[in-house]
Amino acid sequence: MTARAGGPDHRPPPISDDDRDTGVRRVQEAYAGGLISYEEMDARLQQVLTARMHGELVTALAPLPEEDADTTATITAVGGRIVRRGAWRIPRVLRVESALGRVHLDLSRAIIEHPVVDIELRLGTGRARITVPRDAIVDVEGLRTGWRDPIYQTRRSSRPGGPRIRISGAMGMGRLKIRHARR
Structure with a gap:
């Protein structure tokens, strides 16, 4: 029996602690820089901290400026x-x-x-x-x-x-x- 693409053998890896820490840092810096409100920071931090896959993390960070x-x-x-x-x-x-x-x-x-x-x-x-x-x-x-x-x-x-x-x-x-x- 062969594994299908997208099957259990081809799951994308979960995000690492470093990826999550970078996401939290980017959200906090956007708030400290006055780019987002407190409420938006709170919502984005919740998204970053509960994200399991890279796609969820990318969605939470998409509107924020990239790290230079x-x-x-x-x-x-x-x-x-x-x-x-x-x-x-x-x-x-x-x-x-x-x-x-x-x-x-x-x-x-x-x-x-x-x-x-x-x-x-x-x-x-x-x-x-x-x-x-x-x-x-x-x-x-x-x-x-x-x-x-x-x-x-x-x-x-x-x-x-x-x-x-x-x-x-x-x-x-x-x-x-x-x-x-x-x-």
Whole structure:
């Protein structure tokens, strides 16, 4: 007996968590940018979160602007150091991949054009240090650590309007230290 096209052997794959997260982020950015109302954001988030197949996700996101390819950058090193500091432009999504080296990202004087910045870490061994602006709000909920928890002390008070820095990904044997800039 042969399988028919469209039969049980040819089901399209369900959407991944990354696809769903990207959809949620696009809806939230459209709302933050004033492109959609709160009610529309709420309805679209419901569609994205309950979508099972890519077609349902595409329908929920169709009227929203596409993500700009320039808003994603990847920094990769097998060994050695990754260092970014000074007045550098932060993309919307920054992926940092290092198997053995140390990572130091200083965002305190960086040019941050997006209300939300996602930093995705893929680190093996080695330490990572991220310095964020004084008024930044930091979220490390999406970060998985294999050895030690990140060191981060939430600021007692921050001025409204600061960027939201979401740190996600996975770290092996290293440790992440996050601190707010003093000035």
